[in-house]
Amino acid sequence: MKKSGTAKAGSKRRPKIQMCCDRILTGMEKIKAMEAAFKESSENRPPEHKPSRRRFGASSMSAPPKMALEAGKKWADGRTLGVYFMDGSATQKVRVKEQAIKWSTFANIKFDFAASKANAQIRISFVADDGSWSYIGTDCLGIARARPTMNFGWLKDDTDATEYERVVVHEFGHALGAIHEHQNPKGGIEWNLPAVYAYFAGPPNFWSKEETDVNVISKYSVDQLNASKFDPYSIMLYHFDAALIKGGKPTKFNTKMSTGDKRFIKKQYP
Numbered sequence: 001m002k003k004s005g006t007a008k009a010g011s012k013r014r015p016k017i018q019m020c021c022d023r024i025l026t027g028m029e030k031i032k033a034m035e036a037a038f039k040e041s042s043e044n045r046p047p048e049h050k051p052s053r054r055r056f057g058a059s060s061m062s063a064p065p066k067m068a069l070e071a072g073k074k075w076a077d078g079r080t081l082g083v084y085f086m087d088g089s090a091t092q093k094v095r096v097k098e099q100a101i102k103w104s105t106f107a108n109i110k111f112d113f114a115a116s117k118a119n120a121q122i123r124i125s126f127v128a129d130d131g132s133w134s135y136i137g138t139d140c141l142g143i144a145r146a147r148p149t150m151n152f153g154w155l156k157d158d159t160d161a162t163e164y165e166r167v168v169v170h171e172f173g174h175a176l177g178a179i180h181e182h183q184n185p186k187g188g189i190e191w192n193l194p195a196v197y198a199y200f201a202g203p204p205n206f207w208s209k210e211e212t213d214v215n216v217i218s219k220y221s222v223d224q225l226n227a228s229k230f231d232p233y234s235i236m237l238y239h240f241d242a243a244l245i246k247g248g249k250p251t252k253f254n255t256k257m258s259t260g261d262k263r264f265i266k267k268q269y270p
């Protein structure tokens with residue numbers, strides 16, 4: 001990982017981007033999650049059922065926060081979310097915890113790492129598969145209790161601190177409802193499509209065109225989101241090589257919560 005050089009197709013020095021995959025609910029999970037989301041917060045109801053159309057993060061802000069959060073998947077403000085480790089070493093657990101709680105400095109959300117499995121909204125594995133991912137916000141409530149809602153497939157006891165911060169803060173951002181910044185409809189990324197499909201079809205992702213569409217190319221529609229301006233420093237933005245982007249400027253390699261992320265999550269959970 002770390003800084004990548006120029007990635008020419010076929011180059012042996014091509015950097016490995018460890019990207020998290022979007023988690024998509026099945027039909028039944030979706031129904032369960034939607035009912036739970038409405039119960040969680042009245043803000044999760046679609047606008048026509050709300051007394052006012054004004055929504056957090058919408059264009060009504062005078063000083064717009066950045067980053068994007070999927071509407072309808074927010075936790076109740078002031079919530080304590082139970083977190084349960086389904087596996088993992090003591091070291092892995094401690095290292096995840098110390099990164100995750102960084103969100104609580106800015107969001108009115110707390111994490112209870114002593115929660116039992118039955119009371120945990122967030123269930124973490126390190127071995128479900130070799131990827132890192134999390135369900136988005138209240139989508140976690142649609143997942144059967146026996147299954148993890150978050151996975152850290154490449155974080156080991158001896159993984160370096162920067163990588164723990166980059167990955168754990170990012171996945172807990174998803175757990176609070178944040179989506180990938182490169183899919184923010186107000187984002188400025190214009191893809192070099194053939195290069196993007198070729199890149200993600202190779203190792204370590206081996207994605208089909210459809211998987212690359214879902215995880216990289218497609219953007220959310222503006223009404224799906226509480227979004228503001230694209231934030232090039234967001235922890236929810238992955239590093240993309242210059243070769244994948246028209247105009248040839250890479251995205252930054254962000255490893256920490258940005259000022260925009262902090263401001264945004266504070267607006268979402270005041």
Ligand SMILES: [Zn+2]
Nearest residue numbers: 020021174180
């Ligand atoms: Zn992600």
